[in-house]
Amino acid sequence: MRAALFVTCVNDAVYPATGIATVRLLERLGVDVDFPEAQTCCGQPQFNTGYRRETEPLVRRMTRAFEGYDYVVTPSGSCAAMVRHHYPKIGDEAAASLAARTYELTEFLVDVVGVTDVGAHFPHTVTYHPSCHGLRLLGLGERPRKLLESVRGLELRELPGADECCGFGGTFAVKNSDVSAAMGQDKVSNAVSTGAEVLCGADNSCLMHIGGIVSREGAPLRPVHLAEILASTEEEPWS
Known part of the structure:
Protein backbone atom coordinates (compact mmCIF):
# COMPACT_ATOMS: atom_id res chain seq x y z
CA MET A 1 0.00 0.00 0.00
CA GLY A 114 -7.74 -2.08 9.30
CA VAL A 115 -5.94 -1.94 12.66
CA THR A 116 -6.55 -0.60 16.13
CA ASP A 117 -3.52 -2.25 17.75
CA VAL A 118 -0.50 -0.69 16.05
CA GLY A 119 2.07 -2.29 18.34
CA ALA A 120 2.64 0.85 20.41
CA HIS A 121 4.01 1.02 23.95
CA PHE A 122 3.49 4.16 26.05
CA PRO A 123 3.62 3.65 29.83
CA HIS A 124 1.93 6.90 30.86
CA THR A 125 -1.45 8.17 32.03
CA VAL A 126 -3.22 9.95 29.16
CA THR A 127 -6.38 11.96 28.66
CA TYR A 128 -7.69 12.60 25.13
CA HIS A 129 -9.05 15.88 23.73
CA PRO A 130 -11.10 15.42 20.51
CA SER A 131 -10.65 18.57 18.42
CA CYS A 132 -13.71 20.17 16.85
CA HIS A 133 -12.99 19.40 13.19
CA GLY A 134 -12.26 15.74 13.89
CA LEU A 135 -15.25 15.40 16.18
CA ARG A 136 -17.83 17.28 14.14
CA LEU A 137 -16.78 17.63 10.49
CA LEU A 138 -14.94 14.32 10.06
CA GLY A 139 -16.94 12.27 12.53
CA LEU A 140 -13.88 10.41 13.84
CA GLY A 141 -15.97 9.03 16.67
CA GLU A 142 -14.27 6.28 18.68
CA ARG A 143 -11.37 5.68 16.28
CA PRO A 144 -8.76 7.66 18.27
CA ARG A 145 -9.90 6.14 21.55
CA LYS A 146 -9.77 2.58 20.19
CA LEU A 147 -6.21 3.18 19.04
CA LEU A 148 -5.22 4.60 22.43
CA GLU A 149 -6.94 1.79 24.34
CA SER A 150 -4.80 -0.74 22.45
CA VAL A 151 -1.50 0.91 23.41
CA ARG A 152 0.46 -1.23 25.87
CA GLY A 153 1.14 0.42 29.22
CA LEU A 154 -1.18 3.36 28.54
CA GLU A 155 -3.86 4.27 31.07
CA LEU A 156 -6.59 6.33 29.42
CA ARG A 157 -8.49 8.72 31.68
CA GLU A 158 -11.78 10.37 30.77
CA LEU A 159 -11.58 14.11 30.08
CA PRO A 160 -14.47 16.13 31.57
CA GLY A 161 -16.12 18.31 28.93
CA ALA A 162 -14.18 16.49 26.23
CA ASP A 163 -16.53 17.61 23.45
CA GLU A 164 -16.08 21.30 24.29
CA CYS A 165 -13.83 23.42 22.06
CA CYS A 166 -10.39 24.25 23.44
CA GLY A 167 -10.78 27.82 22.18
CA PHE A 168 -8.20 27.86 19.40
CA GLY A 169 -10.33 27.90 16.28
CA GLY A 170 -7.57 29.30 14.07
CA THR A 171 -8.22 33.00 13.51
CA PHE A 172 -10.87 32.89 16.26
CA ALA A 173 -8.01 32.88 18.79
CA VAL A 174 -6.78 36.17 17.30
CA LYS A 175 -10.10 37.90 16.77
CA ASN A 176 -11.60 36.80 20.10
CA SER A 177 -8.51 36.36 22.23
CA ASP A 178 -10.15 36.83 25.64
CA VAL A 179 -12.84 34.24 24.94
CA SER A 180 -10.29 31.92 23.37
CA ALA A 181 -8.00 32.10 26.41
CA ALA A 182 -10.88 31.47 28.82
CA MET A 183 -11.97 28.40 26.87
CA GLY A 184 -8.41 27.14 26.83
CA GLN A 185 -8.08 27.60 30.58
CA ASP A 186 -11.24 25.55 31.11
CA LYS A 187 -9.83 22.78 28.93
CA VAL A 188 -6.53 22.76 30.83
CA SER A 189 -8.31 22.74 34.21
CA ASN A 190 -10.40 19.76 33.13
CA ALA A 191 -7.34 17.92 31.86
CA VAL A 192 -5.39 18.58 35.07
CA SER A 193 -8.33 17.29 37.13
CA THR A 194 -7.86 13.84 35.58
CA GLY A 195 -4.37 13.53 37.08
CA ALA A 196 -3.03 12.44 33.68
CA GLU A 197 0.58 13.10 32.72
CA VAL A 198 -0.23 13.64 29.05
CA LEU A 199 -2.98 15.46 27.16
CA CYS A 200 -3.30 13.77 23.78
CA GLY A 201 -4.87 15.28 20.69
CA ALA A 202 -4.90 14.70 16.94
CA ASP A 203 -4.40 18.37 15.97
CA ASN A 204 -1.22 20.24 16.86
CA SER A 205 -2.95 23.57 16.33
CA CYS A 206 -5.20 22.80 19.31
CA LEU A 207 -2.30 21.34 21.27
CA MET A 208 -0.27 24.50 20.60
CA HIS A 209 -3.06 26.63 22.08
CA ILE A 210 -3.49 24.33 25.08
CA GLY A 211 0.28 24.03 25.48
CA GLY A 212 0.65 27.81 25.74
CA ILE A 213 -1.76 27.90 28.65
CA VAL A 214 -0.10 24.88 30.27
CA SER A 215 3.26 26.65 30.02
CA ARG A 216 2.00 29.96 31.45
CA GLU A 217 0.22 28.28 34.34
CA GLY A 218 2.94 25.73 35.03
CA ALA A 219 0.35 22.95 34.89
CA PRO A 220 1.63 19.36 35.44
CA LEU A 221 0.65 18.24 31.96
CA ARG A 222 2.37 17.65 28.64
CA PRO A 223 0.51 17.97 25.33
CA VAL A 224 1.47 15.19 22.90
CA HIS A 225 0.14 14.43 19.43
CA LEU A 226 -1.56 11.07 19.00
CA ALA A 227 0.85 10.07 16.21
CA GLU A 228 3.80 10.33 18.59
CA ILE A 229 2.11 8.03 21.10
CA LEU A 230 1.21 5.48 18.42
CA ALA A 231 4.74 5.58 17.00
CA SER A 232 6.27 4.88 20.43
CA THR A 233 7.48 1.33 21.08
CA GLU A 234 9.59 -0.37 23.73
CA GLU A 235 12.50 -0.36 21.27
CA GLU A 236 11.95 3.27 20.20
CA PRO A 237 10.19 4.99 23.12
CA TRP A 238 8.71 8.49 23.07
CA SER A 239 10.95 11.08 24.65
Whole structure:
Protein backbone atom coordinates (compact mmCIF):
# COMPACT_ATOMS: atom_id res chain seq x y z
CA MET A 1 0.00 0.00 0.00
CA ARG A 2 1.33 3.42 -1.01
CA ALA A 3 0.30 6.72 0.57
CA ALA A 4 1.39 10.34 0.44
CA LEU A 5 1.99 12.29 3.63
CA PHE A 6 0.25 15.67 3.82
CA VAL A 7 2.26 17.01 6.75
CA THR A 8 0.53 20.46 7.11
CA CYS A 9 2.12 23.85 7.77
CA VAL A 10 1.95 23.71 11.56
CA ASN A 11 3.65 20.33 11.73
CA ASP A 12 6.28 21.21 9.15
CA ALA A 13 7.20 24.52 10.76
CA VAL A 14 6.63 23.92 14.48
CA TYR A 15 6.07 20.22 15.21
CA PRO A 16 8.22 18.18 12.81
CA ALA A 17 8.34 15.31 15.33
CA THR A 18 4.69 14.62 14.52
CA GLY A 19 5.43 14.21 10.82
CA ILE A 20 8.38 11.94 11.58
CA ALA A 21 6.24 9.88 13.98
CA THR A 22 3.53 9.51 11.34
CA VAL A 23 6.01 8.16 8.81
CA ARG A 24 7.57 5.78 11.37
CA LEU A 25 4.15 4.49 12.34
CA LEU A 26 2.88 3.97 8.80
CA GLU A 27 6.08 2.31 7.63
CA ARG A 28 5.98 -0.03 10.63
CA LEU A 29 2.52 -1.10 9.45
CA GLY A 30 3.79 -1.81 5.95
CA VAL A 31 2.68 1.38 4.22
CA ASP A 32 5.03 2.81 1.60
CA VAL A 33 5.08 6.56 2.38
CA ASP A 34 5.95 9.32 -0.09
CA PHE A 35 6.37 13.01 0.68
CA PRO A 36 5.45 15.26 -2.27
CA GLU A 37 7.71 18.28 -1.79
CA ALA A 38 5.47 20.54 -3.86
CA GLN A 39 2.84 20.59 -1.10
CA THR A 40 2.23 23.88 0.69
CA CYS A 41 -0.50 25.33 2.88
CA CYS A 42 -3.91 23.83 2.11
CA GLY A 43 -5.48 27.29 2.30
CA GLN A 44 -7.48 26.82 5.48
CA PRO A 45 -6.38 30.09 7.19
CA GLN A 46 -7.24 32.12 4.10
CA PHE A 47 -10.56 30.37 3.51
CA ASN A 48 -11.69 30.62 7.13
CA THR A 49 -10.93 34.34 7.14
CA GLY A 50 -13.04 34.94 4.04
CA TYR A 51 -10.34 35.10 1.34
CA ARG A 52 -11.77 32.51 -1.02
CA ARG A 53 -10.09 33.95 -4.14
CA GLU A 54 -6.68 33.79 -2.47
CA THR A 55 -7.38 30.19 -1.49
CA GLU A 56 -7.96 28.97 -5.05
CA PRO A 57 -4.27 28.92 -6.19
CA LEU A 58 -3.37 26.90 -3.09
CA VAL A 59 -6.12 24.40 -3.87
CA ARG A 60 -4.79 23.98 -7.42
CA ARG A 61 -1.21 23.56 -6.16
CA MET A 62 -2.21 20.95 -3.59
CA THR A 63 -4.26 19.09 -6.18
CA ARG A 64 -1.23 18.86 -8.49
CA ALA A 65 1.11 17.89 -5.65
CA PHE A 66 -0.96 14.87 -4.66
CA GLU A 67 -2.00 13.74 -8.12
CA GLY A 68 -1.63 10.01 -8.69
CA TYR A 69 -1.85 8.86 -5.06
CA ASP A 70 -4.67 6.56 -3.98
CA TYR A 71 -4.31 7.69 -0.37
CA VAL A 72 -3.30 11.02 1.15
CA VAL A 73 -2.81 10.86 4.92
CA THR A 74 -2.53 13.78 7.33
CA PRO A 75 -2.02 13.96 11.11
CA SER A 76 -4.46 16.86 11.33
CA GLY A 77 -8.22 16.72 11.54
CA SER A 78 -8.61 20.41 10.72
CA CYS A 79 -6.56 20.25 7.51
CA ALA A 80 -8.23 16.98 6.49
CA ALA A 81 -11.59 18.68 7.00
CA MET A 82 -10.50 21.62 4.86
CA VAL A 83 -9.64 19.34 1.95
CA ARG A 84 -12.59 17.00 2.38
CA HIS A 85 -15.35 19.52 2.97
CA HIS A 86 -14.26 22.71 1.23
CA TYR A 87 -12.12 21.68 -1.75
CA PRO A 88 -15.10 20.33 -3.71
CA LYS A 89 -16.79 23.73 -3.27
CA ILE A 90 -13.72 25.76 -4.27
CA GLY A 91 -11.97 23.71 -6.94
CA ASP A 92 -12.70 21.54 -9.94
CA GLU A 93 -13.11 17.78 -10.38
CA ALA A 94 -9.45 17.21 -9.53
CA ALA A 95 -9.94 18.97 -6.20
CA ALA A 96 -13.00 16.83 -5.51
CA SER A 97 -10.92 13.75 -6.33
CA LEU A 98 -8.25 14.81 -3.84
CA ALA A 99 -10.95 15.32 -1.22
CA ALA A 100 -12.18 11.75 -1.71
CA ARG A 101 -8.64 10.37 -1.29
CA THR A 102 -7.67 12.35 1.82
CA TYR A 103 -7.76 10.72 5.26
CA GLU A 104 -7.03 11.91 8.76
CA LEU A 105 -4.47 9.57 10.34
CA THR A 106 -6.79 7.65 12.68
CA GLU A 107 -9.34 7.17 9.87
CA PHE A 108 -6.64 5.75 7.66
CA LEU A 109 -5.36 3.38 10.34
CA VAL A 110 -8.77 2.03 11.32
CA ASP A 111 -10.71 2.19 8.05
CA VAL A 112 -8.04 1.55 5.41
CA VAL A 113 -5.18 -0.33 7.09
CA GLY A 114 -7.74 -2.08 9.30
CA VAL A 115 -5.94 -1.94 12.66
CA THR A 116 -6.55 -0.60 16.13
CA ASP A 117 -3.52 -2.25 17.75
CA VAL A 118 -0.50 -0.69 16.05
CA GLY A 119 2.07 -2.29 18.34
CA ALA A 120 2.64 0.85 20.41
CA HIS A 121 4.01 1.02 23.95
CA PHE A 122 3.49 4.16 26.05
CA PRO A 123 3.62 3.65 29.83
CA HIS A 124 1.93 6.90 30.86
CA THR A 125 -1.45 8.17 32.03
CA VAL A 126 -3.22 9.95 29.16
CA THR A 127 -6.38 11.96 28.66
CA TYR A 128 -7.69 12.60 25.13
CA HIS A 129 -9.05 15.88 23.73
CA PRO A 130 -11.10 15.42 20.51
CA SER A 131 -10.65 18.57 18.42
CA CYS A 132 -13.71 20.17 16.85
CA HIS A 133 -12.99 19.40 13.19
CA GLY A 134 -12.26 15.74 13.89
CA LEU A 135 -15.25 15.40 16.18
CA ARG A 136 -17.83 17.28 14.14
CA LEU A 137 -16.78 17.63 10.49
CA LEU A 138 -14.94 14.32 10.06
CA GLY A 139 -16.94 12.27 12.53
CA LEU A 140 -13.88 10.41 13.84
CA GLY A 141 -15.97 9.03 16.67
CA GLU A 142 -14.27 6.28 18.68
CA ARG A 143 -11.37 5.68 16.28
CA PRO A 144 -8.76 7.66 18.27
CA ARG A 145 -9.90 6.14 21.55
CA LYS A 146 -9.77 2.58 20.19
CA LEU A 147 -6.21 3.18 19.04
CA LEU A 148 -5.22 4.60 22.43
CA GLU A 149 -6.94 1.79 24.34
CA SER A 150 -4.80 -0.74 22.45
CA VAL A 151 -1.50 0.91 23.41
CA ARG A 152 0.46 -1.23 25.87
CA GLY A 153 1.14 0.42 29.22
CA LEU A 154 -1.18 3.36 28.54
CA GLU A 155 -3.86 4.27 31.07
CA LEU A 156 -6.59 6.33 29.42
CA ARG A 157 -8.49 8.72 31.68
CA GLU A 158 -11.78 10.37 30.77
CA LEU A 159 -11.58 14.11 30.08
CA PRO A 160 -14.47 16.13 31.57
CA GLY A 161 -16.12 18.31 28.93
CA ALA A 162 -14.18 16.49 26.23
CA ASP A 163 -16.53 17.61 23.45
CA GLU A 164 -16.08 21.30 24.29
CA CYS A 165 -13.83 23.42 22.06
CA CYS A 166 -10.39 24.25 23.44
CA GLY A 167 -10.78 27.82 22.18
CA PHE A 168 -8.20 27.86 19.40
CA GLY A 169 -10.33 27.90 16.28
CA GLY A 170 -7.57 29.30 14.07
CA THR A 171 -8.22 33.00 13.51
CA PHE A 172 -10.87 32.89 16.26
CA ALA A 173 -8.01 32.88 18.79
CA VAL A 174 -6.78 36.17 17.30
CA LYS A 175 -10.10 37.90 16.77
CA ASN A 176 -11.60 36.80 20.10
CA SER A 177 -8.51 36.36 22.23
CA ASP A 178 -10.15 36.83 25.64
CA VAL A 179 -12.84 34.24 24.94
CA SER A 180 -10.29 31.92 23.37
CA ALA A 181 -8.00 32.10 26.41
CA ALA A 182 -10.88 31.47 28.82
CA MET A 183 -11.97 28.40 26.87
CA GLY A 184 -8.41 27.14 26.83
CA GLN A 185 -8.08 27.60 30.58
CA ASP A 186 -11.24 25.55 31.11
CA LYS A 187 -9.83 22.78 28.93
CA VAL A 188 -6.53 22.76 30.83
CA SER A 189 -8.31 22.74 34.21
CA ASN A 190 -10.40 19.76 33.13
CA ALA A 191 -7.34 17.92 31.86
CA VAL A 192 -5.39 18.58 35.07
CA SER A 193 -8.33 17.29 37.13
CA THR A 194 -7.86 13.84 35.58
CA GLY A 195 -4.37 13.53 37.08
CA ALA A 196 -3.03 12.44 33.68
CA GLU A 197 0.58 13.10 32.72
CA VAL A 198 -0.23 13.64 29.05
CA LEU A 199 -2.98 15.46 27.16
CA CYS A 200 -3.30 13.77 23.78
CA GLY A 201 -4.87 15.28 20.69
CA ALA A 202 -4.90 14.70 16.94
CA ASP A 203 -4.40 18.37 15.97
CA ASN A 204 -1.22 20.24 16.86
CA SER A 205 -2.95 23.57 16.33
CA CYS A 206 -5.20 22.80 19.31
CA LEU A 207 -2.30 21.34 21.27
CA MET A 208 -0.27 24.50 20.60
CA HIS A 209 -3.06 26.63 22.08
CA ILE A 210 -3.49 24.33 25.08
CA GLY A 211 0.28 24.03 25.48
CA GLY A 212 0.65 27.81 25.74
CA ILE A 213 -1.76 27.90 28.65
CA VAL A 214 -0.10 24.88 30.27
CA SER A 215 3.26 26.65 30.02
CA ARG A 216 2.00 29.96 31.45
CA GLU A 217 0.22 28.28 34.34
CA GLY A 218 2.94 25.73 35.03
CA ALA A 219 0.35 22.95 34.89
CA PRO A 220 1.63 19.36 35.44
CA LEU A 221 0.65 18.24 31.96
CA ARG A 222 2.37 17.65 28.64
CA PRO A 223 0.51 17.97 25.33
CA VAL A 224 1.47 15.19 22.90
CA HIS A 225 0.14 14.43 19.43
CA LEU A 226 -1.56 11.07 19.00
CA ALA A 227 0.85 10.07 16.21
CA GLU A 228 3.80 10.33 18.59
CA ILE A 229 2.11 8.03 21.10
CA LEU A 230 1.21 5.48 18.42
CA ALA A 231 4.74 5.58 17.00
CA SER A 232 6.27 4.88 20.43
CA THR A 233 7.48 1.33 21.08
CA GLU A 234 9.59 -0.37 23.73
CA GLU A 235 12.50 -0.36 21.27
CA GLU A 236 11.95 3.27 20.20
CA PRO A 237 10.19 4.99 23.12
CA TRP A 238 8.71 8.49 23.07
CA SER A 239 10.95 11.08 24.65
